[in-house]
Amino acid sequence: MTDVALTPLAETALARLLDAAVTGADPLEVMPPVDDPPGWTPARRDAFLAFHRARSLDPATAVERTWVIDADGEAVGAARLEPRGDAVEAGIWLTRAARGRGIGKQVTALLLAEARASGAATFVASTTAGNHGARSLLAGLGAALTTNGDEVAAALSLGPAGESAAAGREW
Numbered sequence: 001m002t003d004v005a006l007t008p009l010a011e012t013a014l015a016r017l018l019d020a021a022v023t024g025a026d027p028l029e030v031m032p033p034v035d036d037p038p039g040w041t042p043a044r045r046d047a048f049l050a051f052h053r054a055r056s057l058d059p060a061t062a063v064e065r066t067w068v069i070d071a072d073g074e075a076v077g078a079a080r081l082e083p084r085g086d087a088v089e090a091g092i093w094l095t096r097a098a099r100g101r102g103i104g105k106q107v108t109a110l111l112l113a114e115a116r117a118s119g120a121a122t123f124v125a126s127t128t129a130g131n132h133g134a135r136s137l138l139a140g141l142g143a144a145l146t147t148n149g150d151e152v153a154a155a156l157s158l159g160p161a162g163e164s165a166a167a168g169r170e171w
């Protein structure tokens with residue numbers, strides 16, 4: 001089985017993450033849209049770095065914790081947890097070559113453990129109706145999935161460790 005580890009984001013890890021994104025993912029899968037020609041242009045690479053610095057690395061603006069996903073020691077994506085009230089919102093992206101190999105499932109288990117340790121009451125995530133991988137991953141956790149148009153919201157109540165009671169929730 002692939003050895004999967006979460007490395008807390010810092011400048012060195014961010015450089016590895018950008019390399020992984022440029023090599024193996026489309027910009028729109030891993031960052032907000034940038035008004036520039038398609039592809040990994042210099043402006044989009046700068047925006048990727050600025051996005052993570054603002055959201056995770058700069059204490060003045062940070063809103064979430066981000067980790068580089070290392071599979072057998074190589075960066076293959078990112079995972080994040082963002083507190084939202086008494087819930088915590090999770091997000092994951094993997095490079096194309098890393099998808100469909102069980103890595104997302106292992107990362108989700110690690111994120112759930114982090115979410116529990118943070119004291120959050122609920123683990124939430126959102127995806128789109130057409131994202132079968134993400135939907136399958138979230139349903140597999142026992143999360144309650146609510147569809148609204150193209151949006152799919154997932155919520156899993158975080159009981160004591162070992163308990164996996166699912167509960168619906170609005171947020």
Ligand SMILES: CC(C)(COP(=O)(O)OP(=O)(O)OC[C@H]1O[C@@H](n2cnc3c(N)ncnc32)[C@H](O)[C@@H]1OP(=O)(O)O)[C@@H](O)C(=O)NCCC(=O)NCCS
Binds near residue numbers: 029099136
């Ligand atoms: C979504 C994503 C994180 C899933 O991670 P993954 O490593 O590919 O998923 P896994 O291999 O761990 O599979 C987990 C489950 O989903 C299923 N699955 C994975 N990809 C699937 C697909 N494309 N279609 C249907 N089911 C799929 C697996 O069969 C597995 O189900 P099982 O537990 O019943 O065997 C990953 O594919 C990805 O990064 N996609 C692009 C970015 C993205 O969409 N991020 C999420 C935005 S909300």
